[in-house]
Amino acid sequence: MKIYFELNGVPQYPEVEPGESLLQLLRRLGMKSVKEGCGTGDCGACTVLVDGRAVRSCIAFAARAQGKRIITLEGLGTVNDPHPLQEAFLDAGAVQCGFCTPGMILVAYELLSRHPDPTPEEVRTAIVGNLCRCTGYRKIVDAVMLAAEWKREGRWR
């Protein structure tokens, strides 16, 4: 069946299978930042934004994208024009293998969209469901706090 949705600002009209996951659809459409980790919604590597809310795309049905606005990491920034959150992750040294990074950044994006001045504790609460097995969480929290500071200074586009 054919559905319509907006992916990173671009209209899409893909054919989807009724039991297909949003993760499968997005990767099929070339969004390779969307990672499959656990496949059960527990690790957070597949996180994307649906109408501004972070959701687990591995357990979300692709058909549910109908009429929605979906943002993946590709929609935030590029190598040549990174989003301030991506720059903050680099500045804070919050990336090692990078597998969890797209999910971490999108969860942080949702948090800062709603609470631009979080405490480190609020950042930890926001990322509690996103697992990182190599960087450790301290630098990730530092990166989100740095991005929040930049946002308050008006450095976000």
Place this chain on the structure above:
Amino acid sequence: MRLTGVRRFHWARDVEEALSLLDAYHGRGALLAGGVDLGRSARTDLEGLIDIMGIGLSYVREEDGRLRIGTTTTLTEILEHPAARRYLHGALVEVLCRVAVPPLRNMATLGGAVVSAHPWADIPTALVALGAEARWEGEREEHALVEELYRQPFRAVFRRAVLTEIALPPWNGAFAFEKLSRSAGDIALLNAACGVGIQDGKIAWARVAVGATPARAERLTWLEEALQGEAPSDTLWRQVQEEVERRAKVGDDRRASAAWRRSVAGVVVRRAVARAAERAAR
């Protein structure tokens, strides 16, 4: 995604259409709300999914002191709704911010939590303690207290019905929720919820539920009766802890042993009761 047998996906427009589609599949169709359970499911018998997020059941309303919540309302929407945040001095916030993690709360619905009714789930424990009422539509409109619903073969009921609303009654008192889990966002190894009303320095009423024992939430009516008329004190809380430890119905599962659960049940219930009483006395 493991639902390999699914051939059709429907976006139902109202309760009637959802019921009609469900009926047409003769047990091989499923209602899809937040999808947290179905998205993880490996069921091979399902042929059709019926999306019910657009059938008008996403709402939070205050009416006659009751808080009425449509069953497709997500946990995040409840957490952010002013009326839900106000209810019983933040009772729902205390529970829901400890359920799962933010991206799952963005997906999961209140109705899904009630119908799935995982024995380790926190929401059924809180709803049983709060005296919540469930409403559903099948062949006719029906309603029952959530604790009574769980004594029925409710899974069979919701193979032919749509859970439409959870209503929370007004209480003159305070509430507290306790949960033991290995880490934040993890599922409960034991949970307890307690509502208490204080009058003239004594406990006028108490409602206590314990869940993840590892069975689903049950009220401790013997404790509720014992607490009535007692004045809150450290001695009373010590007695609560000892009695619950002695009488709690606990068991083993792969997450914790019965012996461990027994050793912590008294503490968890004591904390919930004492904290609710302290808040009610303010």
